Amino acid sequence: MTANQQIILDNRPQGEAVESNFKLVQGTVPALQDGQVLVRHHYLSLDPYMRGRMNDAKSYAAPQPLGEVMQGGTVGEVVDSRHPKYQAGDKVVGMGGWQEYSVVDGNAPGALRKVDTTHVPLSYYLGAVGMPGVTAWYGLVKIINPKAGETVVVSAATGAVGSAFAALAKARGCRVVGIAGGPDKCRYATEELGFDACIDYREHPDLKSMARALKEACPDGIDGYFENVGGYIFDAVLLRTNAFARVALCGMIAGYDGQPLPLANPALILVNRLKIEGFIVSEHMEVWGEALAELAGLVAAGKLRPRETISEGLASAPSAFLGLLKGKNFGKQLVKLTP
Amino acid sequence: MTANQQIILDNRPQGEAVESNFKLVQGTVPALQDGQVLVRHHYLSLDPYMRGRMNDAKSYAAPQPLGEVMQGGTVGEVVDSRHPKYQAGDKVVGMGGWQEYSVVDGNAPGALRKVDTTHVPLSYYLGAVGMPGVTAWYGLVKIINPKAGETVVVSAATGAVGSAFAALAKARGCRVVGIAGGPDKCRYATEELGFDACIDYREHPDLKSMARALKEACPDGIDGYFENVGGYIFDAVLLRTNAFARVALCGMIAGYDGQPLPLANPALILVNRLKIEGFIVSEHMEVWGEALAELAGLVAAGKLRPRETISEGLASAPSAFLGLLKGKNFGKQLVKLTP
Numbered sequence: 109m110t111a112n113q114q115i116i117l118d119n120r121p122q123g124e125a126v127e128s129n130f131k132l133v134q135g136t137v138p139a140l141q142d143g144q145v146l147v148r149h150h151y152l153s154l155d156p157y158m159r160g161r162m163n164d165a166k167s168y169a170a171p172q173p174l175g176e177v178m179q180g181g182t183v184g185e186v187v188d189s190r191h192p193k194y195q196a197g198d199k200v201v202g203m204g205g206w207q208e209y210s211v212v213d214g215n216a217p218g219a220l221r222k223v224d225t226t227h228v229p230l231s232y233y234l235g236a237v238g239m240p241g242v243t244a245w246y247g248l249v250k251i252i253n254p255k256a257g258e259t260v261v262v263s264a265a266t267g268a269v270g271s272a273f274a275a276l277a278k279a280r281g282c283r284v285v286g287i288a289g290g291p292d293k294c295r296y297a298t299e300e301l302g303f304d305a306c307i308d309y310r311e312h313p314d315l316k317s318m319a320r321a322l323k324e325a326c327p328d329g330i331d332g333y334f335e336n337v338g339g340y341i342f343d344a345v346l347l348r349t350n351a352f353a354r355v356a357l358c359g360m361i362a363g364y365d366g367q368p369l370p371l372a373n374p375a376l377i378l379v380n381r382l383k384i385e386g387f388i389v390s391e392h393m394e395v396w397g398e399a400l401a402e403l404a405g406l407v408a409a410g411k412l413r414p415r416e417t418i419s420e421g422l423a424s425a426p427s428a429f430l431g432l433l434k435g436k437n438f439g440k441q442l443v444k445l446t447p
Numbered sequence: 448m449t450a451n452q453q454i455i456l457d458n459r460p461q462g463e464a465v466e467s468n469f470k471l472v473q474g475t476v477p478a479l480q481d482g483q484v485l486v487r488h489h490y491l492s493l494d495p496y497m498r499g500r501m502n503d504a505k506s507y508a509a510p511q512p513l514g515e516v517m518q519g520g521t522v523g524e525v526v527d528s529r530h531p532k533y534q535a536g537d538k539v540v541g542m543g544g545w546q547e548y549s550v551v552d553g554n555a556p557g558a559l560r561k562v563d564t565t566h567v568p569l570s571y572y573l574g575a576v577g578m579p580g581v582t583a584w585y586g587l588v589k590i591i592n593p594k595a596g597e598t599v600v601v602s603a604a605t606g607a608v609g610s611a612f613a614a615l616a617k618a619r620g621c622r623v624v625g626i627a628g629g630p631d632k633c634r635y636a637t638e639e640l641g642f643d644a645c646i647d648y649r650e651h652p653d654l655k656s657m658a659r660a661l662k663e664a665c666p667d668g669i670d671g672y673f674e675n676v677g678g679y680i681f682d683a684v685l686l687r688t689n690a691f692a693r694v695a696l697c698g699m700i701a702g703y704d705g706q707p708l709p710l711a712n713p714a715l716i717l718v719n720r721l722k723i724e725g726f727i728v729s730e731h732m733e734v735w736g737e738a739l740a741e742l743a744g745l746v747a748a749g750k751l752r753p754r755e756t757i758s759e760g761l762a763s764a765p766s767a768f769l770g771l772l773k774g775k776n777f778g779k780q781l782v783k784l785t786p
Contacts (some may be wrong), residue, residue: 340716359718371710374676378696378725386717 110137113422114207119165125433129162130178132428137209139260143210145220146188152443153181153234154429156336156359157260169388178206178425183223183233183300184445191215192345198222199439201233206425208445218393227408235440236275236412237403240268243389244334247356248276250392251385251388252332256281260332263287263341265297265306266383268440269358271414274301275406282332285325285340289435296438301414311400315372318344334358343372349380356384415439449476453516453546453760460501464772468501469517469765476548482723484553485527488543491761491782492520492573493768494607495675495698505524505769508727511517517545517764522562522572523784530554537561540572545764557701557732566690566747570771574779575614576742576753579607582728583673584738586695587615595620598665600684603675604636604645607779608697610753613640614745621671624664626680628774640753648680654711657683673697682711688719696725754778 111134112305118131140146158180161172172179182193184206186194191214201219204210212220214246223233235241244262254260254277262273265286274297277284286297286306297306305325310319322330322344329350335342351357377384417437419428425443432441450473457470479485497519500511511518521543525533531554533539541559543549552557562572574580583601593599593616601612604625613636616623625636625645636645644664651657661669661683668689674681675698684694716723747752756776758767764782771780 112558342713357713359717368711369714371713372707373712374681374696374713375708377723378698378727381725381727381730382723383725384716384721384723386720388717388720391720 112137112207112209115425117172117174117178121162124163125159125430127426128345132423133252140188140190143191143214144212145186145191145194147184147204147210147212148187149182149184149208149445151183151231151234152206152445154441157432159346179203181234181239182188183230195423199225228404231416232407236272236407236414237400241272241403242396242399243358244269244273245276246389246392247358247396248273251356252354254280254282254332258331259283259326259328261285261330261345262334264336266293271301274303276410278302315344316341319347322348327350338369346376349381349382353382355384357384382416416442418442418444420444451476451546451548454764455515456511456513456517459503464498464501464745466765472760479527479529481529482553484525484530484533484551486523486539486543486549486551488521488523488547488784490522490573491545491784493771493780498772516741519544520573520578522569534761535648538564538569552642567743570755570781571746574607575576575611575746575753576739580611580742581735581738582697583608583612584615585728585731586673586697587612590695591693593621593671597670598622598667599671600624600669601673602680605632608673612693613642614751617641654683655681658686661687677708688721690719692721694723695721755781757783759783
């Protein structure tokens with residue numbers, strides 16, 4: 109029997125998430141049944157939404173169960189198959205979780221998808237051409253729906269969602285302004301990701317300062333905002349919105365540890381006639397095909413080539429994940445599971 | 448020359464608005480020029496939005512200028528006309544302001560509209576079949592867009608907007624729950640306005656208590672909310688929203704005096720995938736025809752017969768207006784200017 113290292117959620121965070129919430133265990137790969145596929149994971153995706161699922165609170169998704177393998181996106185290679193649609197050697201993307209191998213029901217809709225790595229690196233199917241890319245696409249295209257010449261802003265600008273957002277918005281003729289932590293990330297945003305400007309929130313740690321920086325970076329005001337963070341940055345952006353601006357609310361990472369995160373001045377929603385919409389990309393499967401096609405095209409054309417931060421080996425996943433929550437990663441955070 | 452009593456905005460409120468912000472002055476009616484129409488006002492409309500315009504703050508509308516006649520909706524009768532479209536005796540609705548007479552340019556688009564008082568009382572054109580009615584219509588139909596069987600909630604339930612909202616929502620097969628101040632208003636809401644339930648916010652003065660009351664009144668959760676007030680009531684409603692609920696944000700009367708009015712938990716917008724949209728009904732003139740036709744039909748059919756609170760004489764307008772801001776009125780607040 110093949111050994112299969114796994115990471116389970118051992119206990120829930122009390123406030124901030126810590127490494128001891130997770131536990132590395134040794135499993136084995138069971139024998140394949142008819143219709144099943146055995147996948148060896150090359151990369152594991154780490155995403156901010158996972159923090160929310162570590163809590164046992166009412167939310168849009170069921171909490172991650174205690175004692176079970178952490179759920180998460182994976183790309184890898186089919187190593188054995190008892191399903192006619194899959195052969196050994198196929199490159200696939202799925203939700204294999206924090207483990208080296210997964211056994212997948214080949215008939216379950218959406219459980220496994222074969223991908224082409226001719227023009228798109230395999231790992232990108234967890235980022236730019238995966239869930240984060242489609243998240244950026246949905247917020248930009250379906251909620252913000254910008255006209256050429258409008259100004260759009262995204263927080264967590266150099267992450268997997270932010271970098272895809274920039275490429276998609278530039279393709280639509282927008283001015284794109286990012287918000288990120290530190291001068292290196294801001295330089296990366298403007299020099300490599302195509303942002304017209306990027307604001308370092310560490311240099312603008314309060315509402316007034318951030319609002320001033322936004323005024324400078326967005327001389328014509330803000331028409332669309334893609335919110336990943338929450339807190340005073342959200343407040344500052346609302347102060348700079350134009351009439352009829354649209355806000356796509358995708359994450360409030362600043363509030364994941366349970367601290368209260370109020371919105372200071374919701375009256376601005378009325379004053380500026382804003383539309384604010386929260387969404388979960390997995391509830392809009394109908395757009396994935398169109399979105400992934402555009403994203404893959406941008407990658408193939410060299411217009412979307414975001415960096416990745418790759419940590420080595422399954423055991424490194426918890427610390428890499430906690431680093432992601434603190435913004436220590438640079439671009440998409442992955443865990444590499446094969447030598 | 449005809450005497451014309453007028454009320455001007457003399458100075459701006461410092462915090463709460465007070466009577467001394469206004470000043471009664473004696474004007475005269477100038478001679479009519481070609482194309483002009485002289486209107487004698489029968490009723491002056493008092494509306495919460497006027498409070499916002501008393502401030503000199505950035506908002507969607509220019510502030511009410513100091514030293515000029517307070518702006519506001521009026522209904523009345525043409526007493527003299529040098530415009531072929533209008534004759535003495537015509538009943539008209541317009542924006543004549545806080546004065547006994549107004550001289551109107553008959554060619555200005557939207558400045559004056561002839562109305563039929565066969566089935567609809569003249570004063571209703573300032574309420575149920577006027578701007579407040581269309582406001583309710585826009586928020587319900589264009590933003591909340593409810594399906595039959597859904598639960599919708601409105602704050603300031605017995606006001607001009609709330610009463611129209613109830614009739615429109617019942618016509619669409621919704622469960623309609625109101626929030627109002629005091630047992631008399633709540634009884635009026637359920638016994639006369641058609642609300643299925645009404646919550647007295649005075650009995651539920653904090654978030655927890657209001658959230659409990661909403662749970663009881665909305666056993667299937669809340670699918671749509673029409674916000675007129677803001678503050679802890681808004682917070683409590685968000686706690687009870689179903690996935691994909693819609694919020695029409697039309698007023699935040701609780702914050703008009705400048706006190707901060709944060710939204711406690713905007714993460715709920717994401718958790719419940721809400722859509723929140725602010726709007727100003729005067730920016731959507733394209734719907735007025737359809738909305739007014741439906742509202743007039745409901746009035747004619749006896750399904751929308753809200754009460755009015757009528758104060759007598761122009762000089763009573765300031766105190767009546769301040770009473771409106773404190774919820775002392777019962778239904779639409781008007782000032783009667785003719786004996």
